[in-house]
Amino acid sequence: MGFDLQWLLLGLPLTFALGWLASRFDLRQWRREQKDSPKAYYKGLNLLLNEQHDKAIDAFIEAVQQDPDTSDLHFALGNLFRRRGEFERAVRVHEHLLQRADLPRSERDRAQHALAQDFMKAGLFDRAESAYLALDGTAFDTEARLALLTLHERSRDWRAAVEVAAKLENRGIGSFASRIAHYWCEIALEADIKQQTTDADTALQRARDAAPQAARPLVLAGERAVRRGDHAEVLSVWGVLMVTHPNAFNLVASDYAASALAAGDGPAALERLRELYRRTPSMDLLDAIALLDPAPEHQRERLLAHLRSHPTLSAAKALITQPDAASFTPVETQTLGDAIGRAAQPLHRYRCAACGFEAKLYFWQCPGCLNWDSYPPQRLEDL
Secondary structure, eight states, rough: OOOOOOHHHHHHHHHHHHHHHHHHHHHHHHHHHHHHHHHHHHHHHHHHHOOOHHHHHHHHHHHHOOOOOOHHHHHHHHHHHTTTTTHHHHHHHHHHHOOOOOHHHHHHHHHHHHHHHHHHTTOHHHHHHHHHHTTTTTTTTTHHHHHHHHHHHHOOOOHHHHHHHHHHHHSSSSSOHHHHHHHHHHHHHHHHTOOHHHHHHHHHHHHHHTTTTTTTHHHHHHHHHHHHTOOOHHHHHHHHHHHHHHTTTGGGGGHHHHHHHHHHHHHHHHHHHHHHHSSOOOOHHHHHHHOOOOHHHHHHHHHHHHHHOOOOHHHHHHHHTTOOTTTSSSHHHHHHHHHHHHHHHHGSSSTTTTTOEEEOOOOOOOOEEEEEEESOSGGGGGO
């Protein structure tokens, strides 16, 4: 039985017509999906801008379901989960992206960085460290190392922080000398607690080598000398601090005066403190001067002069509680002193210049914003 070419001629147009109809159907479906996907995406953005986070998440999930291959939608959804504190869901989104074999290298690095941020926000520092280390040599290398530095500070892994800070400085990111000095000071304090004197000496020397002009290594060196009873060393080290960091010297002024008395250097130390007070007056220096010159009439004169130029509650309280304050009865003096003392308490604090966190004790690193050297070494009333 021969093949009839007539059927072939009739079949070709039919096949073409069916193919054309199928393509039109697929094209319309594709266009509809593309049209619906941006609509859901923009809906999510609008809800996000209106701070309707729950509805925004639902809109982004819908957009991802309609267009599962678009990585930007996944990033938007994952970042939104992180902002909402739903770290587990954020991790799942970013891990899903990393599992995709078709993801470009740049997008893979971006997903790895987002995953590291998820772990960091969730407090999973071990996993965050591993995720950040995986970004070595990528476009996120610098951001990852800065995040690692913050991570090591939070976990108080000071030696690792020294290593990361040194690498950042070697790459020209900026100067980290002051922070490195703080890290070595923290290492020295930990060694002192463990009574590892040699390790503490080495760490403190490295702090001074890292930042020769930094105040904290000098403060710490003097405090260690005080504990050893080496008052000559105290006067030597804090004498340098007095010259290079007169404001920071307020932190140790009274201890300096006590060491001067113990070393028999009271008159010379008194002159040095008076000269420093003339340049940078403060109540801390007045208290130190009073230790070296305790005569009530002299202290009264000093307080009156200070109160005229710096009318603070602390100076007022010190003045009215002087032994020769004859204009008040002892009961009245005590009452006035207590009242002014309570009113002055809020001004006896140190305030972080970066975030405003206030504390009665001086911190080299702010407990609020974690910035180093952000506390002026003067109490609020002396600023």
